Amino acid sequence: MADEKIASSTEAPEVRTDPGEPIQRPPGWMYKGFRIFGKEVWYASPIVQILLVAFVCFMCPGMYNALGGLGGGGQVDATAQNDASTALYSTFAVVGFFSGTIANMLGVKTTLAFGGLGYCIYSGSFLSYNHNQNYGFVVFAGAFLGVCAGLLWTAQGTIMVSYPPEHKKGRYISYFWIIFNLGAVIGALVPLGQNINASGATNVTDGTYIGFIVLMVVGALLALTLCNADQIRREDGSKVILMKNPSWKTEFKGLFETITEAPWVVLLFPMFFASNIFYTYQMNDMNGAHFNTRTRALNNLLYWVAQIFGAIVFGYCLDIGSVRRSIRAKASLVVLFSLTMIIWGGGWAWQKMQAPRELVEAANSTAPRYDWTDGGKLFIGPMFLYMFYGFFDAAWQTCIYWYMGALSNSGRKAANLTGFYKGIQSAGAAIFWRLDSLKTPFNTMFGATWGVVAAALLIAAPVIFMRIKDTVSLEEDLKFSDETIEDVAPAKDVAVMNKQESV
Template identity: 70%
Template sequence: MSTEEGKTGHDVAVDGPEYVDRPQGWMYRSVRIFGSDLWYASPKVQLLMISLVCFLCPGMFNALSGLGGGGQVDATAQDHASVALYSTFAVVGFFAGTFANRLGLRLTLSIGGLGYCIYCASFLSYSHTENIGFVIFAGAFLGVCAGLLWTAQGAIMMSYPAENSKGRYISWFWVIFNLGAVIASLIPLAQNINKKAGPVTDGTYIAFMILMGAGAVLALLLVNADKVIREDNTKVILMKNPSWKSEFKGLWETLFQEPWILLLFPMFFSSNIFYTYQTNDMNGAHFTTRTRALNSLLYWLAQIIGAMVNGYCLDIHSIRRSVRAKAAFAFLVTLTFVIWGAGWDWQKQQVTREVTQSDEYQQDGLVDWTDGGQAYIGPMFLYFFYGFYDAIWQTCIYWYMGALSNSGRKAANLAGFYKGIQSAGAAVFWRLDGLKLPFDTIFGATWGCLAGSLLIAAPVLLFKIKDHVTIEEDLKFSDETIEDVIAGPTEKRIESEA
């Protein structure tokens, strides 16, 4: 083992003729020609990879769901499928951290990407056969797959970055992920540009299926967490010798050692419940087919803007992290009452669910973008800000969880708790919609859960977020040592940026 002066002027770690020096830039590192390319195992590249997987799988799913009713006129099939989806998601998601830690993140992601294509195919089948049983099965199967995928994704996003860049990493992921939904929303918008009523076209479903399939294959190209080395030359804290017993025990220890995490559970529960009202009871019930597609596009575009704004604000290094946590909490409270207060002002002026399901309303009562003025411009901006709010809520939760620990093992368990409880909340609210409760009732329950969960989580968000979590503290939840998580000289990478 020796060092040589590379062409870039940096000392480059080499091991005989296996090493070459590549050009400067974050995508290029001094790596072995035969062996693991360390630039590919960097947090940034792995974040890009998982972002593209979610771009193609959940991103397309979000665009499909954003149409309201899964692109169908009657939302019954999607309601039943969503109850099945989020019910299995809740169970699998809660324990998925154990599977991710035992099987490895790459294999967990690969398995998790399988269900999206089948789910989309079930709606294509439903358009021709009205086989609701297939749709419900596809929803349940997707819940199993999504529980694994999102837990592995959360572990990567929270544990791979260094502490001072977690907000940016979360925002980069959220931008790429939601860019999938933005682009996917252009597909039904283009294909249904002249369509004011009826389900979306077969071509819309087929396009989604192809893209989702590509995402499932792409998941196989990630590396496992033990190969990743951060910019500060540390590795992700895991378990050297994970077993099913050790990981189920770790699941319990995550709660037993820090029981105040339970105060975050209502916030987890509330983090997806608003999709039911927004996609089905607002967008799906009151707008024409093409206008629903446009609203969906604007919703996911707003997510990109919200994620970028919030992610970079959460990483303002001149302000202590504990102070940023308090500011983020105040911002969440403000948005919850401003945006949802405006939403209530709009909702109380709308017709009932029974009226929206009448043939007369479907023919003449739906709002189209050509209506303009108060009829469309106001709710268009409201729907946009619903998307902005979603991004702020989600990125804040991920950032708060990432601030609690830098351990990949603990992050996987937290992500599992988050996605499992989140899905339980979604299952409850999709079921409420399936029972055809009044729109006003579902709106009020949604707003009440959001506001109440912030109140319950306040002690954790305001007082438990530290300015720094030490390696020694994270190692209490692992069988690794400091030597295991500090990259050796043969693994040290050259960083060309601060």
């Protein structure tokens, strides 16, 4: 295998000292150069691996998002999807706390591939539900997906946070988010095309679910083409900081040390908690409750298109080289808080005019289901509001990943931080899906979501303002590893450091 070819070579590539000088890399097909975005790269480079992960997520969680964005998992009655989501995020929350340890032990490739399987089963459960109303299968599929998603997203976060060099983390995160959300965009086109003439409120067709299942299977298989973290080489020849001799004991110890050695990181936990709670209100209580099938599909499409623009804007702004990183971090938090007040303020202006939940969900409801032909205040206004919600989501997620990447470049620590992020995120989502399942009034769901999001930003402010520095030293990252500078630094830098020590 190709892995065996590179195992015998531990030489890191030399730093390019002259623009015309080729970068020296270890032997093996993973290091054969080709061009992408006008630059020479190789298979085991951060950009290629991040793009591969993005396409895996394009086909697995991207399709899941497209399905969820229809409201109720494509069903008129959202009860089964609500309860499945509660089960999903409950298991996700538990697994997420330990998924960093699992990813560090099994490697990101195996972890990601196994994680993709749960998405296929979840979509299959709704195909089954269309025919036999098998509620138990849908809830089981949600719980199993929680286990798989915890592993997939931790492996993805480890790659996205720790692989890129510091000065490119924002744009690499945006590359991922663009491709990932293209999955939801294309996935949203499927039900839109199939239901474009359905002006009433109906379940989506079998063909929609079958299309999702096929794409999700392909995504899970694509994960097997990834490299593991110890094979990655950056442009300057440096490697990802890991553990040379990991064991379950060392990884559980590292999980504990992530909190005890930097207790201030818990101030980010409310941001983690809030990062998925708004989906419940937006997708079920706004889009699912107030629009007919084809208009829900159109809103869903526009939501994910807006996410792409949000990722581009924030990803590139977070990497502006002429502004110090610590200043960029502070500015991004101020912008996020401003967007929260403006967008959610507009959301409340729309929500308070809508019919209450008990009227919308009554057996013989007379509450209107808006269609895109209604125009004006009935569709155009809420359409743009829904797009701004999508933009805000991308901004929020991009900033969180960037903040974690700014706190550490260690792959081992990134896995634990990402595990905490996804675990706590899922706990928040489980609570809000459960509130929706209990038929909590729409106004209450809106107010709770807005309040938690705004409070989370205020609580996180001390970390963003005082703990994010302009760079993280290699020595600082190595405190969380049994590797040495010689193991991970570019060969040329090691030679310079050795020369300085001898002098």
